[in-house]
Amino acid sequence: xxxxxxxxxxxxxxxxxxxxxxxxxxxxxxxxxxxxxxxxxxxxxxxxxxxxxxxxxxxxxxxxxxxxxxxxxxxxxxxxxxxxxxxxxxxxxxxxxxxxxxxxxxxxxxxxxxxxxxxxxxxxxxxxxxxxxxxxxxxxxxxxxxxxxxxxxxxxxxxxxxxxxxxxxxxxxxxxxxxxxxxxxxxxxxxxxxxxxxxxxxxxxxxxxxxxxxxxxxxxxxxxxxxxxxxxxxxxxxxxxxxxxxxxxxxxxxxxxxxxxxxxxxxxxxxxxxxxx
Amino acid sequence: xxxxxxxxxxxxxxxxxxxxxxxxxxxxxxxxxxxxxxxxxxxxxxxxxxxxxxxxxxxxxxxxxxxxxxxxxxxxxxxxxxxxxxxxxxxxxxxxxxxxxxxxxxxxxxxxxxxxxxxxxxxxxxxxxxxxxxxxxxxxxxxxxxxxxxxxxxxxxxxxxxxxxxxxxxxxxxxxxxxxxxxxxxxxxxxxxxxxxxxxxxxxxxxxxxxxxxxxxxxxxxxxxxxxxxxxxxxxxxxxxxxxxxxxxxxxxxxxxxxxxxxxxxxxxxxxxxxxxxxxxxxxxxxxxxxxxxxxxxxxxxxxxxxxxxxxxxxxxxxxxxxxxxxxxxxxxxxxxxxxxxxxxxxxxxxxxxxxxxxxxxxxxxxxxxxxxxxxxxxxxxxx
Numbered sequence: 001x002x003x004x005x006x007x008x009x010x011x012x013x014x015x016x017x018x019x020x021x022x023x024x025x026x027x028x029x030x031x032x033x034x035x036x037x038x039x040x041x042x043x044x045x046x047x048x049x050x051x052x053x054x055x056x057x058x059x060x061x062x063x064x065x066x067x068x069x070x071x072x073x074x075x076x077x078x079x080x081x082x083x084x085x086x087x088x089x090x091x092x093x094x095x096x097x098x099x100x101x102x103x104x105x106x107x108x109x110x111x112x113x114x115x116x117x118x119x120x121x122x123x124x125x126x127x128x129x130x131x132x133x134x135x136x137x138x139x140x141x142x143x144x145x146x147x148x149x150x151x152x153x154x155x156x157x158x159x160x161x162x163x164x165x166x167x168x169x170x171x172x173x174x175x176x177x178x179x180x181x182x183x184x185x186x187x188x189x190x191x192x193x194x195x196x197x198x199x200x201x202x203x204x205x206x207x208x209x210x211x212x213x214x215x216x217x218x219x220x221x222x223x224x225x226x227x228x229x230x231x232x233x234x235x236x237x238x239x240x241x242x243x244x245x246x247x248x249x250x251x252x253x254x255x256x257x258x259x260x261x262x263x264x265x266x267x268x269x270x271x272x273x274x275x276x277x
Numbered sequence: 278x279x280x281x282x283x284x285x286x287x288x289x290x291x292x293x294x295x296x297x298x299x300x301x302x303x304x305x306x307x308x309x310x311x312x313x314x315x316x317x318x319x320x321x322x323x324x325x326x327x328x329x330x331x332x333x334x335x336x337x338x339x340x341x342x343x344x345x346x347x348x349x350x351x352x353x354x355x356x357x358x359x360x361x362x363x364x365x366x367x368x369x370x371x372x373x374x375x376x377x378x379x380x381x382x383x384x385x386x387x388x389x390x391x392x393x394x395x396x397x398x399x400x401x402x403x404x405x406x407x408x409x410x411x412x413x414x415x416x417x418x419x420x421x422x423x424x425x426x427x428x429x430x431x432x433x434x435x436x437x438x439x440x441x442x443x444x445x446x447x448x449x450x451x452x453x454x455x456x457x458x459x460x461x462x463x464x465x466x467x468x469x470x471x472x473x474x475x476x477x478x479x480x481x482x483x484x485x486x487x488x489x490x491x492x493x494x495x496x497x498x499x500x501x502x503x504x505x506x507x508x509x510x511x512x513x514x515x516x517x518x519x520x521x522x523x524x525x526x527x528x529x530x531x532x533x534x535x536x537x538x539x540x541x542x543x544x545x546x547x548x549x550x551x552x553x554x555x556x557x558x559x560x561x562x563x564x565x566x567x568x569x570x571x572x573x574x575x576x577x578x579x580x581x582x583x584x585x586x587x588x589x590x591x592x593x594x595x596x597x598x599x600x601x602x603x604x605x606x607x608x609x610x611x612x613x614x615x616x617x618x619x620x621x622x623x624x625x626x627x628x629x630x631x632x633x634x635x636x637x638x639x640x641x642x643x644x645x646x647x648x649x650x651x652x653x654x655x656x657x658x659x660x661x
Contacts, residue, residue, distance in 0.1 A: 005424060007533075011476040012420040015469055019412045022447060022465045027405070030454035058390065060397030061452065094503050112561075114512055115505040195457050197505045220457050228400050266455050 033262030039182070040192040040261040041270070042124050046254040048169045051237050062226040062234055064257065064269075067167040070217060071128055084173070085215050090200060093118065093176060112201040119265070120196035120217055121173035121185050128170035133162050171217050174198055178265060192261050195220040224259065224267050236274035306533045307429075307478070310358040317347050377430040378481070381437035388438060392445050404453060408446040415439035416473075423476050436473040436482055443469050460496030460506040463489045478534050487544045491519035502564065513552030514564050520548035543598045546587060550606040553580045558613065580610040592646060608639060 042048075050065040071083060090097060095113060123129070140155035175181045178193050185191035196219040203214060226234050237255035258271035304310040324343075327333040335343065351362045361367040388411070396404055416439045422432035447462055470486030473479070495515040496506035502515075509515045527541035556562060557576040560569030567575070584607035591600025612632065619628050 008420055008424050008476055011472050012416070015416050015420075015472045015476075016413065018465070018468055018472070019409070019416065019443060019446070022443075023405075023409050023412075023450065026447065026450050026454075026456065030456065033454070059393045060395055061393070062397055114499075115508040116503055117500070117505045197508075199508075221455050223452075224455055225452050228397070231397075264457070266457055268455055 029264060030266070033264040033266045034260075034268060036263055038188070038260040038262055039265060040188045042122075042169075042189065042192050042259050042261075044124070044169070044257045044259055046237065046241055047165060048124070048167045049255065049257055051234065051241055051255060062231055063223045064226055064234070066169065066219065066222050066224065068122055068169040068171060068219075069128075069132070069167055070171050071132060085200075085213070087213070089174075090213070093174070093198070095200060111203075113199070115197040115199045118174045118176060118196055118198045118217075119178045119181055119193050120171055120198075120219060121175075121181050122192045122194060123170050123172040123185070124190050124192075125168040126170070126172070126190055128172050129168045132170070133159070136162050174217065192259075192267075194261065194265055194267070221267065224269060226269055226272065230269055230272040233272045233274055237272070240274050240276065304354065304358070306535060307358040307360065308535050310354040311360045314351060314354060314360050314362055317351065321347070373430050377434050381434045384434070384438045385441035388441055389445060392449060396449060401453060405450065408442075408449055411442040412439065412446045415442045419473060420476060429477050429479070432477045433479040433482070436477045436479060440466070440470055440473060440482065440485065460493055460500070463493035463496065467493060474537075475534065480536060480540055483537055483540050484544070487523060487540065491516065491523070491544065491548055494519040494522060511562060512564060513555045513562055516548045516552050520545045523548065539596065539598050542596060543602065546599065546602045546606075550580070550584065550602070553583070554606065554609060554613070557610065577610065577614065581607065584610060588646075592649075604639070604643065608635075611635065 044066075048067055050067050052063075087097060093116065095116075136155075136159045140152075140159050143152060143155055172191075173181060173185065174196070181193050182191075185193070196217055198215060198217055200213060200215045240254065255272070255274055257269060259267050260270045261267050304313055324333070324335070328335075354360050355362055361370050392408075392411075396407070399407065415435055419432055419435040419439050422435055423429065426432060444466055447465065450456075451458065451462075467486050467489035470482055470489055474482035474486050495509045495518070498515040498518050499509035499512060500506055502512070504512055504515070523541045523545035527538040527545065529538075531537045553576050557573055557580055560567075560572030560576075563569075563572045563576075565572050565575070584603045587603030588600055588607065590596065591598075591603055612635075615628070615632065615635075619631070623631075
């Protein structure tokens with residue numbers, strides 16, 4: 001056998017080994033994720049999931065997407081403020097923040113940190129949702145009698161959406177240690193801990209020259225693959241969602257998805273069915 | 278270029294086929310053989326020119342001996358390596374390379390869209406089987422072609438398709454099981470790309486391998502500093518480990534693929550200088566805990582010093598791509614500095630006039646460097 005042939009055979013063997021090993025490791029990891037007791041199981045509705053009305057003909061894969069909310073501070077003018085993500089919390093996550101007094105320094109009007117890998121705690125229909133709803137109701141009831149009809153209507157619409165339409169899945173905590181987070185949020189039917197990214201930036205603020213910390217949180221896996229066995233129920237879900245008029249009440253029909261999160265915190269669809277009243 | 282040890286059995290066979298071939302100097306790769314063919318063509322042209330000018334005239338017997346020897350060599354190398362010995366062969370080869378590249382792109386895209394169109398209609402066991410089979414099947418097709426053909430056009434085509442299949446394999450399986458995305462996958466892709474590149478001698482595959490490896494190394498460097506791997510571009514210094522590794526890889530002997538070291542060097546320098554250029558104007562993106570202005574000054578000075586050093590190294594060791602990249606980035610650093618100093622207050626026509634003058638100065642410097650290089654080469658030849 002020539003040296004060239006020998007070399008090609010060696011390279012072939014190494015490449016074959018690499019392909020087999022890579023697939024084996026990936027499949028083994030997925031099997032380990034789904035074996036044993038799940039880390040969390042959430043029963044989500046169409047409010048917490050985005051189900052496309054139709055799919056691209058060129059892509060036969062079926063996905064659903066998580067819809068979750070980030071709490072914002074009362075009176076805040078940005079969607080990305082998390083009041084529980086204060087200076088102490090940021091330092092515990094490893095951020096090297098400027099000194100307290102330097103927040104108002106002339107030289108630093110904007111400071112941004114690269115995204116950090118964190119574990120995110122999602123809470124389903126818990127305290128964060130109830131507080132957001134209570135806050136919206138309080139705002140509506142606190143409107144002055146002299147407030148215009150448009151203002152009143154907007155406040156009522158906000159309450160209605162929160163009560164009937166918006167996702168009840170809220171981000172309530174982040175951390176570097178998933179087990180530590182699970183100790184603080186122990187209910188597996190209410191809290192899911194998932195990998196994600198935290199981005200933090202500091203801005204002087206364009207209103208009243210008030211500097212603030214802003215944050216945004218995104219999940220590593222927001223799109224969840226739906227296996228072939230659930231393709232039929234998913235299509236029925238999509239049809240029923242399409243029947244609900246824009247702004248209408250979603251309680252007449254919907255989807256129920258039992259989403260399990262395994263030992264590696266990777267999700268999979270355990271159950272999926274459409275329902276009607 | 279020439280090695281008798283590894284090529285001896287093959288040489289015995291060619292000696293039987295080419296009894297007039299003498300000497301045991303045989304190129305070790307197609308690239309080396311093609312360079313030898315080009316040298317013979319240049320030699321013949323120069324010999325004719327010298328004869329016309331009356332400088333050197335070989336008698337009929339000598340000319341016959343030289344022509345016979347060289348023709349035998351050309352036939353031998355054409356048989357062994359399928360080199361291009363005529364101009365039209367070269368043009369056909371260029372056309373075949375372009376066609377092979379387009380075919381690879383087309384087939385790769387077709388595989389990608391084919392998977393997307395149909396994969397959701399299969400149950401998970403079938404999906405796994407199809408994805409793994411596609412990777413293995415295309416790999417075997419690649420190696421089969423690599424073993425059978427000298428020129429390697431089909432081997433390179435299938436190699437690119439094999440890499441696309443493997444990338445799809447892991448990506449779609451990850452989506453299927455909702456796996457958390459990780460930068461480690463770049464290392465796996467790089468590994469296969471390297472194996473395919475060395476099996477087929479394809480520089481495009483080597484480039485893809487280098488890019489995947491650099492992606493992994495920079496993401497890992499970012500991860501060690503607590504940065505999410507997709508945000509690694511916000512800390513350009515994360516690319517320096519990749520630059521250093523690639524530079525050292527260029528020193529690994531590449532007997533069978535002599536053009537590979539220049540690919541490693543080129544990308545090492547790009548991963549070195551581009552972050553440096555960015556940080557010379559954006560100090561806040563640095564890991565160094567200094568004031569941003571100080572960081573920018575540091576990288577501006579480092580940029581000038583390292584680009585000058587790279588130019589010198591390129592001249593010294595005759596690394597042409599190294600010297601060119603050094604010149605390009607030295608010029609970029611200089612133009613950036615001019616912009617910082619003059620753009621705000623200098624009339625635009627004067628600014629661009631000075632930029633043009635600088636380009637002329639660079640031209641004169643390069644010409645001087647070139648003549649110094651020629652003198653050094655002549656001295657080396659005389660001493661040898």
